[in-house]
Amino acid sequence: MSTYKAPLDDIRFVLFDVLHADAAFQRLGFTDATRDILDAVMDEGARFCESVLAPLNAVGDQAGCTLDKASGQVTTPPGFKEAYAEYAAGGWAGLSSPEAFGGQGLPHAAGVPIKEMIDAANLSWGNFPLLSHGATEALLHHGEDWQREAFLRPLVEGRWTGTMCLTEPHCGSDLGLLKTRAEPCSDGSYSITGTKIFITAGEHDFTENIVHLVLARLPDAPAGSKGISLFVVPKVRVDRKGAMREANAVRCGSLEHKMGIHGSATCVINFDAAQGYLVGQPHKGLMGMFTMMNSARLAVGLQGLGLSDRALQNALRYSRERLQMRALSGPRHPEKPADPIIVHPDVRRMLLTCKALVEGGRAMAYHSALLLDEAHDADADARAAADALLGFMTPIVKACLTEWGVECTYHALQCFGGHGYIAEHGMEQLARDARITTLYEGTTGIQALDLLGRKVIQLQGAGLKVMLGMVEAFCKEHAQDERLAPFVGPLQASAAEWQQLTTRIAKAAAGNADEIGAAAYDYLMYSGYVALAYWWARSVAAADASSHPDAFKQDKRDTATFYFARILPRALAHAAAIESGIASLPELGEA
Template sequence: MNAYSAPLRDLRFALHDVLELPALYARLPGSQDVTAELVDAVLEEGARFVEEVLAPLHQSADAEGCHFDPADGSVRTPQGFKAAYEQWVENGWGGLTAPEAWGGQNLPETIGSAIKEMVDAANLSWGNYPLLSHGATEALKHHGEEWQREAFLRPIVEGRYTGTMCLTEPHAGSDLGMLKTRAEPQADGSHAVTGTKIFITGGEHDLTDNIIHLVLARLPDAPAGTKGISLFIVPKFKVGRDGVQGERNAVRCGSIEHKMGIHGSATCVMNFDGAQGWLIGEPNRGLAAMFTMMNSARLGVGLQGLGLMDRAYQNALAYAKDRLQMRSPTGPKAQDKPADPIIVHPDVRRMLLTCKALSEGSRALALHGASLLDVIERSDDAATRQHADELLSFLTPIIKACLTEWAVEATSHALQCFGGHGYIREWGMEQIVRDTRITTIYEGTTGIQALDLLGRKTLQTQGVGLKHFLTMIVEFCTAHTQNPAMTEFIAPLAKSAQDWQQLTLEIGKRAGQNPEEIGAASVDYLFYSGYVVLAYWWARSVAAADAGNQPEAFKRAKRDTARFYFQRILPRTHSHAAAILSGADNLMAMAVEDF
């Protein structure tokens, strides 16, 4: 009973009107042929695939889950997944943004991100399998040797192989410096990789001929800590330098996790017992290569949050228009019915508008992040690439953490709109909430993203990415200073930007006196930053709608939603600022034994 329709109108609006991507593509080498008409055609085909193939498997996959056979360590995905993957490959979706040299179509990442949003909204469990293949493609493209790209990257692009990312160990989660997996050099230039990795998405399945594990491990002479980590390509079936697939490698799935959600996505314990692996990148420099894959995955998980927000909102909106309960406080609205639809009630509107404001604003933010990837990959100007890289580095933890945390809030509101029906499985809302909650954890928890944003991406860089975004806000506000239709948005946006800058300086000053101030402030600073960033994208959305050829009803809806965001959600920054300025003592003063 839970439905999904691809939000093509709003995707086109975000891509063409808000971000003005056709003009960007015209400036980027290798993208000049990507017209608005081409983008629309790709989106329409993508919508058809997710609505007809993936969405019908959404609830059945949750009920069935994956099947693990302890006799041989094999995993069978839910019914329909393999056929859907075969159709995905046949239609070329897996290679949409991959380089033409390796069999891809070389379309911009922004288009791939729009498709990914639809995939994850339609069926998040299924979407997890190609997610890390994209990250493996990026890692091999940037760090692999030529023969490795031919032997491993090409089959991934062709859809014959999928990729995984193997970081976490039972004793070492986010603290990668503690990992123990080892790699012993072999006479043929390969390495024997031994160790156990946990929480490996798609570590074993029945969708492809081979699975390529990118594994962090230590060489025998590696220094301690993160400076002694290398990255290895470890295939399920051995692959030599000639690209020929051989016998089964010494890697096996030991079990799959029984999770609260995404039941159709196999989360595996992977045991490596002297498995053949090939070093990718330089020895002891594995984190640099892995972060290429990890940052791709973090942006991808942000898109998962976006897709789930939108799906939840669609279903809650449909229910709120249909469900009859009580009368409007200002008198009957449905005179011919025994009660009014619940969408007339202020609190239901509060929940729906929160979903709408967070999801539509997040769409512009997420696609902006993808457009920065396109600039980094395609621009022929070094300064332009550096600027885009610095800005994306700053925005990545915001996109990953805020979009998934906002998805938890939005999907919870959407479920609440259903009342008692919300927690009944047949309506499908409780599944979306369960699936969504996981996205805030994998690929780096919200706390990890917050520390990355404040510590590494802001204070350690003297705020270079923050300054870039503040410049965007100042330029936009200056351009619309004389526009009376934008006054209600420009004034609070400009004030928020000034406060953001001053708050950051204050945190930096306090951190110089007490390093614990960073950890104490980080999550509140993450949300503070996210709300200001989203305010910018809502203001830009209103300006773009006013200037475009959209129907009047569409323009009104954008302005009304932006007004709701600025008046009811953006003020949350005040409470986050108050928490930050309260300092670290209220967190750290209590003795451990007093908890």
Template structure:
């Protein structure tokens, strides 16, 4: 079984030395979010995730959720309910929720390390409270006053959990095809009818009610995505005054049998005239749903980070313990019958790849969290708008890259174990299986790529990119005389110039052929992620050198950055070459010839 220890040292480095979040929080009006308070949150989060959630990870995978076909009830794995009860009693469900609805009101950034720890400790369990935050955001920003009062309080205190009900059997990404109907009732509510699939935590035994946020069509809805409305549909009916009623006409039809996250209930939900209430304006549901989805996408990126870190921790431990052959340059531990495999260059390649992607990814994702806070509370409207544009640009990068790297890191970690990684005993194959879903739900990597290039760059004229590139250029200028990062500045300047040039080239080609955007999107996304990570590694070295961190810590950052620039950043060359090739390399082959 794999183990987990919260990486508090690096988390603190990112929060305090790299991002200086306490000063940001004070400037944003979060005067209570002091370093002392944040440290207390981190320590308690580490204790809970290490001692309560992590031991349940293997149980959840082995036993999974069970489904009662006769009643439609879902039973979670042993220990999951008790762990959730402790989670609620600890006040974790409301950590970053508004005080006026019972939350603690801490900045969004303060919840990012908690989420990383939860996902590393037990990803399947973490999926149950995951979407409650998104449901809270949707109702907070788009709901009526009575909806916020009635639904937010139990969501915030953890008495209820929330879901997102988008996908249907015939439509996933293309929500314009959805068929779920919403028929007006005489009392102002709506009768919701249809089937939703792949609903995370759609049914379970952890809470007394579940709040479903459901996309559906009103009778007069125009065709396509412009005709989608959002409704709040509780598992048990709730009156406008908050009075609980009987069971609503929504029932779990089955749960999916999946490659991984067996402890997470992935449900088919059947709505048969269920009572629901319109959230926001008619036919404007997609905008409201994106409020949930953007938060969830950043959260899924952190899932990839958490799984990567747990896998890396176990691979590092095993590589130090496993004795196998000798170093090519001679015995490094002559007093032992063989050297530990960590002396082997290829094992170090895998471990360093994990370390570089994890620590750089942590910096990038935590910064995205800070941008969420700035976009919400910055003193000036201009700063709020700029932060919103920048986090919008970074969201598909964080979601897609951290999850793709999560797959890569969990497989590297498994490979370090050799054949022992492939069997269930060490828990490495579970981490690899669990990681695979993160690249799929909340929008596949391909969808994130289209969102980045098609929407954030082409449609929005690169508003976020035009903010990010000067930030990197400013860093390069400020650090030009810093010997600690001197070797990184030149390559970083070259990459941001290439980033601009590639963006311009794609735009020019897309004028003649719109397929160029889809053809370049994936490689453009990954190119962007690797360049952004290079910036964060250069920043990490600069921050470490100017901090009170130990000499060993500083050396670790410096040498890992060198590895990243030498061995991983060159991946951009492949992506740039792919972008430079015409869309015809993908479209020229006739469909019939694929099986020729």
């Protein structure tokens, strides 16, 4: 069985030494988010995740969820319901939600470490409260006053959970094809009819109600994505005063049988003239849904990060204990029958790859969460820059951290050799669970198209300009620092190539729009590797300036050196693929 220990030292290093989040929170008006409060929150979050959630990870994988077809009720794995009750009682559901609706009012970036810990401890369990946050954000920004009063408080308090109902059997990423119908009723509500699939936590036994946010079409809806509206459809009917009534016509039709996340209820949900209420304006539902989706995409990126960290922890422990062969340069432990496998360069390559992607990815992800809080900045220009950079970084965080999550869990399993492939050590579960993260909330290909097609081409690279400005400012600040020279020079060169590559793609796309699709994936991964180079350079600078022990500082420097030497060069391959253009992707005949 794999184990988990919350990486509090590195989490605190990223938050307070790299990002200076505690000072940012005070500047942004989050006066309760003091260092003492944040430390206490993280300590208690670590206790809950390590002692309550982590031991249930294998239980959920083995037991899974079960559906009573007669009643449509789902039973979650043993211990899951009790863990959620403790989670709700502890106020975790509303950690970064407004105090006006019963939340703690802490910044988004303060909740990110807890999210990472939850996902590392038990990804399947973490999926149940995952979309409640997105539902809260959608209702907060797009709902009517009575909807916020009726639905937000129980969601924030954890008494209810939320879902996001987009996908239909014939309709995945192309939402313009959806068929679910919404008919107006005389009382101002709507009758919702249709089937949604792949609904995470669509049915469970945790709470007395489940709030579904559903995309559907009104009778007069125009065709395509411009005719989609958003509705709130509770499992149990709720009146305009927030009182629960009778059961709604919402039913779980089946549970999906999946490669991983067995403890997570992935449901087919049938709406049979269910009562719902319009959220936002008619035919403008995608605005509310993207509020949920962008929140969920950052959250799924954290899932990849959490799984990577847990896999690394277990692979590192095993590599220190497992004795196999001798170091090529001579025995390191002659008193033992063989050396631990960590002495072998290829094992260290795999461990350092995971370490570089985890610790650098943590800085990148946490900074994106901090950008959500920067929306509260009093300065309009600062808010605009934060919004542009967040939009640009969201697909990078989602796609890269999940792709790296698959890579890291497989590297970690490989360190175990054949023992990693069997269930005893729990590594194969981490590898199976990681695979879904590159798929739900938009596949890597969808993230790539969003990044290049919308955030770069359509929006003229507004977020990229902010990112390149940050890189330029950092390199200028440390231009004379000899200790950072091994990182500043390559970072400057990569940033310049990033800008040139973007310009070349834009010119090519002006002549043939297919050039965007041809370049999108490689551009996304290229962007991720260069962005991570920036965060590693910043991490070394932050470590050097900190009061951490010399061993900690050297550890950061060594890992950054490995990243720049062994991982950043991957960007060159992606650049070469981009340069090959659409011509290298011939259209294949039907045969």
